[in-house]
Amino acid sequence: MVRSKQLLVDVRPLRAGAFRRLWAAGIVTALGAQLTAVVVPLQIYEFSGSSAYVGLAGLVGLAPMAAAALWGGALADVRDRRRVLLTTTIGIGVTSSLLWAQAWANLRSVAVLLLLVAVQQALFGANSTVSRAVTPRLVRPELLTAANALQSTVLLSAGIAGPLLAGGLLPVVGSRTLYLADAVAVCATVWAVWRLPALPPDGGGERRQSAVLRQIADGVRFVTKHQVLLVVYLADFAALSLGLPTALFPQLAAETFHPSDIGVLYAAVSAGGVLAGLCSGAFTRVGRHGVAVAVSVGVWGLAVAGFGLAHSLVSAVAWLLPAGGALLALGVFRKTVLQSAVPDGMRGRLQGIDTVVAVGGPRLGDLLHGTVGAALGVTWTVTGGGVLTVVAALALLLLFPGFRRHRAPAGTEQEVISG
Structure with a gap:
């Protein structure tokens, strides 16, 4: 009984x-955010009549998110993290309110929507970076892995439930109400952040902020001098760039399965992550975090390679479920290493770099898979990418002994907020 629990x-x-x-x-806010994530592209397509503008929305948000993540990480290391988190959370809520206002005013302007998307993505980049730097101040170090698993499970669950809820409500209540629901949902996180005590930089009050670029450069130098951190970034980047086949899902659905099956392919990865999160007690107590990162990358690559060879929807889902579970485990262990293996005064900047890697890897992966898939075909591209991902995981384990030996820290002097 104890073991099953x-x-x-x-x-x-x-x-x-x-x-x-x-x-x-976060459960409420993440669900609300998914409503907006569904409505925005639908509105852009309705106003423009072009899928090119829908694709442009993703590109428009990329650079602001990356820049703001780096800036927010640098700010989190010298300012009270509660204040930074509160400011960015309120900003996200205000942006959702502006999205509601443009829908209420019936502006029908693609330019206004793209501008608001860029602002919202920038705020999200800074907010998520600071939020991950806050987590180690709220739980004991031995519980960081479990805390990250809980947060990741919420995000993945919202990624499944949110679009389904939006699809059901949109014809009934319209886009304005969904935007407003998102704005109201953000209030839940505003309240939770408001309840936090002050979270000044480690060692006392706020420090003088030097040039942002200099602070970011200090963070990059810190990473390059610490093998474990550098390899964790490399592992995540390899998994997301070499092994993420989502850019080929439309072609797979059209050629191998059925066009209507594309939703199942996307949902299967998220569902696998949710299932892994619900059973996360099986791996959150693992102490060999370096090995855990490499194993997660390897399992992800192996599952993707199997998916590339699937010829039926059932077998495809059977491979994508463990792939999604491995991806969740990779994210959990990656975040835990970056939170626990660095001093508190550097956590914000490293989380900012992590956000850039997490955003940039899939974008490069889409480009690689789309280009190679057009030249070599879907099966060779997906399966080959999975095999290369497994090779990358083995290479990182063999070439970097410090990474291979890295374990979770037994404790830290960092004060933990328990109230």
């Missing part, structure tokens, strides 16, 4: 009141 999601971090409030509020 340990396989389920580890909820021990929820005993910390501050983390519990943020996590619970």
